[in-house]
Amino acid sequence: MKLTKRKKIGFTLLFIGVLIISLALSQYYKPHIDVYNTNPDIITNATDLLYEFENDEEVANKKFLDKIIQVNGQISKVEASENNDIILTLKNQKDGLGTVICNLSTKENKKLINLKEGQIVSVKGICTGYLMDVILVRCNVVNN
Amino acid sequence: MKYILSVLVCFLLINNLKAQDRYLTKQGTISFFSHSPVEDIEAVNNQVLSIVDIETGDVAISVLMKSFMFEKSLMQEHFNENYVESDKFPKAKFKGKIVDFENLENKSKVSIQGDLTIHGITKEVKVDANIEIDNDNLVLNGVFTVLVADYQIKIPSVVKNNIAKTIEITFSLNHKKYN
Numbered sequence: 351m352k353l354t355k356r357k358k359i360g361f362t363l364l365f366i367g368v369l370i371i372s373l374a375l376s377q378y379y380k381p382h383i384d385v386y387n388t389n390p391d392i393i394t395n396a397t398d399l400l401y402e403f404e405n406d407e408e409v410a411n412k413k414f415l416d417k418i419i420q421v422n423g424q425i426s427k428v429e430a431s432e433n434n435d436i437i438l439t440l441k442n443q444k445d446g447l448g449t450v451i452c453n454l455s456t457k458e459n460k461k462l463i464n465l466k467e468g469q470i471v472s473v474k475g476i477c478t479g480y481l482m483d484v485i486l487v488r489c490n491v492v493n494n
Numbered sequence: 495m496k497y498i499l500s501v502l503v504c505f506l507l508i509n510n511l512k513a514q515d516r517y518l519t520k521q522g523t524i525s526f527f528s529h530s531p532v533e534d535i536e537a538v539n540n541q542v543l544s545i546v547d548i549e550t551g552d553v554a555i556s557v558l559m560k561s562f563m564f565e566k567s568l569m570q571e572h573f574n575e576n577y578v579e580s581d582k583f584p585k586a587k588f589k590g591k592i593v594d595f596e597n598l599e600n601k602s603k604v605s606i607q608g609d610l611t612i613h614g615i616t617k618e619v620k621v622d623a624n625i626e627i628d629n630d631n632l633v634l635n636g637v638f639t640v641l642v643a644d645y646q647i648k649i650p651s652v653v654k655n656n657i658a659k660t661i662e663i664t665f666s667l668n669h670k671k672y673n
Contacts, residue, residue, distance in 0.1 A: 377568055378568055415560060432540065432666075432668075437521065451520065478541070479558040481543040481558060483520065485558060487541070
């Protein structure tokens with residue numbers, strides 16, 4: 351009787367242990383958020399997004415940082431980064447030096463031939479903050 | 495305070511427009527590397543903003559902490575939420591001067607001295623860099639180290655062995671002339 355009780359406890363502990371280890375491992379190898387297949391938290395346009403950051407950066411940080419944002423805007427520059435990913439710059443339609451800089455993920459490279467200056471696009475990405483420009487990373491072009 | 499800051503920023507920007515001797519990049523690269531017996535951790539930031547004025551020797555660099563990309567998302571999460579607390583301190587900044595900035599065109603190595611702010615803590619640092627200037631480009635690159643403890647970044651004892659006490663920081667800033 352005593353032994354089975356001990357066994358029961360042993361099994362329970364073993365079960366809990368395995369559970370904890372597998373949970374820990376799945377956490378450790380948890381993939382990055384898949385922007386492509388996630389709906390945006392906020393949809394806006396480049397000019398409004400810039401205005402919010404220029405107006406009050408602290409409030410804008412609280413609202414936008416780490417969020418998936420879909421931004422509509424006009425491309426003012428198409429560049430390649432040092433590791434050959436595409437960087438899109440979206441214009442501020444009002445006066446102002448700031449732009450929205452979108453760093454596209456490597457998966458998007460094949461879309462390069464379809465991206466031209468002056469074109470209106472919709473880009474979805476994660477907002478990491480504002481320096482002179484609002485910066486989005488892990489972006490993909492939504493309807494191109 | 496905020497008002498003064500924004501006025502200052504505007505002033506800087508307007509100044510930039512007039513200047514002929516300023517070089518700027520919005521796509522500089524800064525990466526850091528932590529080596530420990532348990533694991534190596536590396537993160538890269540490709541959205542570094544850096545401005546160099548060769549007339550005055552001034553260097554100003556701004557980095558968004560959330561733009562550091564890690565291989566594992568858990569590392570990135572811990573880095574942002576627990577270590578550098580990027581919600582509270584979204585940026586790291588360096589503001590300094592090139593030591594002996596005369597005749598920069600003929601130099602290949604410089605020292606840059608100034609204040610480095612990470613996690614809201616400012617420390618004076620002196621960093622050696624390779625420099626290369628031609629007509630429209632100014633390239634600065636180099637490696638230096640910082641002590642995690644200097645910036646009051648607390649590492650929980652559970653992961654103490656996973657994270658180095660000294661972090662190696664590599665920068666590669668390819669500026670273009672800014673008119």
